[in-house]
Amino acid sequence: MSDGPPASRQRGVAVLGSTGSIGTTALRVLERQASRFRVAALTSYSNGTLLGEQAAAFKPAFIGMVGNGSGDAQDGAPDGAQRGWHHGAECLVEAASRSDVDIVINAVVGAAGLDATLAALERGKRVALANKETLVMAGDLVAQACARGGGEIVPVDSEHSAILQCMAGRPGVEVRRVILTASGGPFREWSAERLANATAADALRHPTWQMGRKITVDSATLANKALEVIEAHFLFGLPYDAIEVVVHPQSIVHSFVEFVDGSVLAQLGVPSMELPVLYALTHPDRVADSGVPRFDPVAASPLTFEPVRTEQFPALGLGIAAGRRGGAAPAVFNAANEEAVAMFLAGRITFAQIASAIEHALEAHADAASGNRDELLAADRAAREFVRGAAAC
Ligand SMILES: NC(=O)c1ccc[n+]([C@@H]2O[C@H](COP(=O)([O-])OP(=O)(O)OC[C@H]3O[C@@H](n4cnc5c(N)ncnc54)[C@H](OP(=O)(O)O)[C@@H]3O)[C@@H](O)[C@H]2O)c1
Secondary structure, eight states: OOOOOOGGGOEEEEEETTTSHHHHHHHHHHHHTTTTEEEEEEEESSOHHHHHHHHHHHOOSEEEEOSSOOSSGGGTOOTTTTTTOEESTTHHHHHHHOTTOSEEEEOOOSGGGHHHHHHHHHTTOEEEEOOHHHHHHHHHHHHHHHHHHOOEEEEOSHHHHHHHHHHTTOOGGGEEEEEEEEOOOTTTTOOHHHHHTOOHHHHTOOSSOOOOHHHHHHHHHTHHHHHHHHHHHHHHOOOGGGEEEEEOTTOOEEEEEEETTSOEEEEEOOSOSHHHHHHHHHTTOOOSOOOOOOOOHHHHOOOOOBOOOTTTOHHHHHHHHHHHHOTTHHHHHHHHHHHHHHHHHTTSSOHHHHHHHHHHHHHHHTTSOOSSHHHHHHHHHHHHHHHHHHHHO
């Protein structure tokens, strides 16, 4: 365990998506670790009120709001609070590129986080990546940006943080298999008939994690686990055959790593994102005061594991197949899913139609050009338009 560095060695942190579930968790962690880290930049999409409160508490040099919120009283921000704030989509890249920023916590939801991840990696920064969609839609581009700029990605997702901690620097050739755990979401035990009538309110009732709306629906469809399988493929350079998923309703075991000698390591802890966020900041060091309750194995018992009901949750298989197919397919999977989830939350399509929208978008667009950022963004746009158009028919 390392002692806190002197204040002059504090590392500057940009929190992109600071008003969301991961963003607010990250600020709780950063507040506790103020001797090590200084909040240099904050961004939100449209929540001016909370961003204003965060700005007052952390006094970052850069404050950005992506969406239309103009900074006037209509979005709840106090008059004048946003003087000097930056606006527009480009403020994510501006925040991620600053010279006073060493670590970018990318806690934006969806494909909107891509350019900021690329910009930070190109400039040699650490990206503490919650925004898994970035890696799913453009894993090769992200790897190229790391190689060019010398940046690094440290995952915030609890499953990938667990794998990183279990691997503990061992070379990938020693890993035979990783097993990602999935809570199974709110519909783990629902029949296909009952699932057909699942509402957004049902999907948003996650049994073990408090998260943003999009990822909570992704957990209900298991699209989230497909995104995580693709994320693991790119993060750890593992072939898809070496990545498996098991349902673990208690969310205590965050993932397993099986080594070539048959030894299996797992990382455990109560379901809280504070530890993976902290570890993404301090990796490979461990520091005290994580904010995480002490582990009690008796209280956590029993720990159970079940196979995934793949037929009831087709988004998982569709996503893994898209990952295996490569090219534009993962970007199309991600974009179609984002669009379909937004439409489900708006009451415009049913729960079952999320997976069918993804399937049809993949049939139409998985072979789109994907050689560079612009082609991937074009595939992303085409998939979204396809899903919107199909729902309008
Ligand atoms: N929540 C978890 O426990 C968890 C765990 C693992 C991974 N993740 C991943 O972490 C990411 C964030 O998830 P979350 O649950 O924290 O989501 P969330 O609560 O919905 O927060 C999203 C954040 O991104 C901002 N945002 C939304 N749309 C944006 C856009 N187009 N451009 C820029 N900023 C935008 C939001 O600002 P406003 O508040 O102003 O709308 C908010 O600050 C996702 O990729 C998710 O998969 C989350």
